[in-house]
Amino acid sequence: MATDPTIRPTDVRMKGFARRWTVEQSLEWVDGSIPEPLIEHIQLEEAASRVLAEDICSTIDVPHFARAMMDGFAVLGSDTAGASAYNPLTLRVIGESLPGNPFSKQVTAGHAVRIMTGAPMPLGADAVLPVEQTVIEDNQILVQGEVAPEKHVGFPGEDIQSGTVVLQQFRRLRAQDLGVLSSIGVGKVPVLQKPRVRLVITGNELLPPGSKPAEHNICDANSPMLAALIERDGGTVIHPGIISDNPESILEALQDDADIIIVSGGSSVGQEDHAPRLVAEHGSLDIHGVAMRPSSPSGMGTIDNRLVFLLPGNPVSCLCAYDFFAGRAIRQLAGLPAQWPHRSQVLPLSRKLVSTVGRTDYARVSILDGQVEPISISGASVLSSTTRADGFVIIPEDLEGYPRNAEVTVYLYE
């Protein structure tokens, strides 16, 4: 937790913010406020990209029996000593071993068992003679090459030994990890629960997505955007629909059973901005007003141990504040790295990028011929600027901006 005193309800005023927190303070608040993640057990088939809640230790050897690594014949290696195309030796074929359908008797000197890759080695045999080194004649083979004992045999535990930790706690499961888990007999996987994130979209002017904008109403652009971002960050979205812009409805939504509450709209200090006052009254509004552009009217706090993020309703501000703060919280609660999830590139600026000391800037940029081109429209309501942009550059608060040709990190929108 940041050391700043909590904001009292009466501090939430009409005329601008009493003070502004820095982005750094706000990030500290986020990182210090993440609750302990919860654990659940899910089907292996559902576990791709989920985060392991504990170390997974194999209780078996993989494979758990010796098996052929080639198609050919299971033999005693010593029976092939001296064999070649010019000196073929004869072995009698007494059966076959197929995957899942092994040869049940013993192989003794002078005998061979036809065997397929992956099939269990029969008792007595200690090597696999590849089919390419044989001539097959009725119920016998002419051995045309030597194989040493153990050759082309996969031994128990060759892939995984019983007692080995195969995957560690907090690993985000890869596709092949699911294969490994299956091979050691794990059907249910202990993973961190996905944070349940309640969207609270307010605004009496808003129509639900899919409506035609009409008269003085506009369509809610933020809920589909936020929902996609929350999914990206490992969260589950709870969004029952647009909330009436009155304190009762908003309070009810703020007290929903979720891990994280994201309010979009009414996050500032206006008379109609109910959410900050409600958080201050019913919980703790720890940050309100951040020295950044866009998104300065952002807030953060808690109600009953739920994290609450107040995001501005302007779509670009909403995107920026989500990515800076709310997404970071969701990722951490999901067990994912806190930092920006975007791929990034370091490239030179085609022209200077201006900011102001004391404020962190989120500048949308295009990449053109390997150079970073700032997008001139800075309006927080111009969401289409983020679809024209290839990504964004962060200008820290201690800089007035970057000069032309400065190498900057571009976080790529994806």
Place this chain on the structure above:
Amino acid sequence: MATDPTIRPTDVRMKGFARRWTVEQSLEWVDGSIPEPLIEHIQLEEAASRVLAEDICSTIDVPHFARAMMDGFAVLGSDTAGASAYNPLTLRVIGESLPGNPFSKQVTAGHAVRIMTGAPMPLGADAVLPVEQTVIEDNQILVQGEVAPEKHVGFPGEDIQSGTVVLQQFRRLRAQDLGVLSSIGVGKVPVLQKPRVRLVITGNELLPPGSKPAEHNICDANSPMLAALIERDGGTVIHPGIISDNPESILEALQDDADIIIVSGGSSVGQEDHAPRLVAEHGSLDIHGVAMRPSSPSGMGTIDNRLVFLLPGNPVSCLCAYDFFAGRAIRQLAGLPAQWPHRSQVLPLSRKLVSTVGRTDYARVSILDGQVEPISISGASVLSSTTRADGFVIIPEDLEGYPRNAEVTVYLYE
């Protein structure tokens, strides 16, 4: 299509491959075999990361009405001329305009309407005086600053003008794109259909994932791995369960209603490898046997215009052949870039990485102290090597490998 003649059923033989195709030829076959994608219309809320089937052109201005960009008062800018804290001018407040609830009358000289950010500008008013520049007294305000006409007003089409193409065909939709689509009133989005990929997992030794490996049976590691990879690449998985290793069952599965068929296991030239012969008999087996390690017993062809990929049953080979060929086909049919979807890094090798001219190698590697460390276990059955690895390096067929300190591209497992 590659120019190589199709393989006849009688060419599929027990003793090794009659010839091997190069990886390059196989990739050419993949790239030349992608069918036209199909289009579907889906709900906006489901469209994140989907690929647009056509250009989206806005039929409206966004916003479609003039609106306030600040909290304050809608005024005639000319009414504020000369106003300052030392020379406050008085305007009478005649109402308010809230988002979704506009002021319905006209504003004339000497009057002001309280207005919130996003609310429609009332007729007559041409500027917004920020609340910070006022002192509020009952039903009038003292104006303490000037605002020029148009100041703090967002005009129609400022974000998006009617007739503009806002998003182009084949764009993979970002979170904010969904916001833009919502704001222009799009509820159903035309996207490319996700390729339907039928998994055909064969092997009489296989138990379904979640079973305990017992006796001579092992658990199917490939279906959960492949399913996760197919999802990553934009496909939808059809997997009704493990298929009995007999020609009838496999043929039935090969003729399933899907865009792409992936067979895992029985892909080589052994007597029990039914799938290659079935593809050759009932369709066209265009590639069988690829000069690569692992995964050389891979095959590709078509049955009734469905692409069929024959992947080795050994899990590492299966992963490698999927990523080289099947995944590339799925991505392209899904409208995504063909190339490796992995993030990559260029780093020096800590020791030499050996290969053979004439063969493409897929080498699993770790990254240690900024150096690329080859993982020594090369067995195609050791899936745990791909969970210990951080990624892989491709050694092209014209190289004998890379010397120590060579800079190589590592594709990172994710």
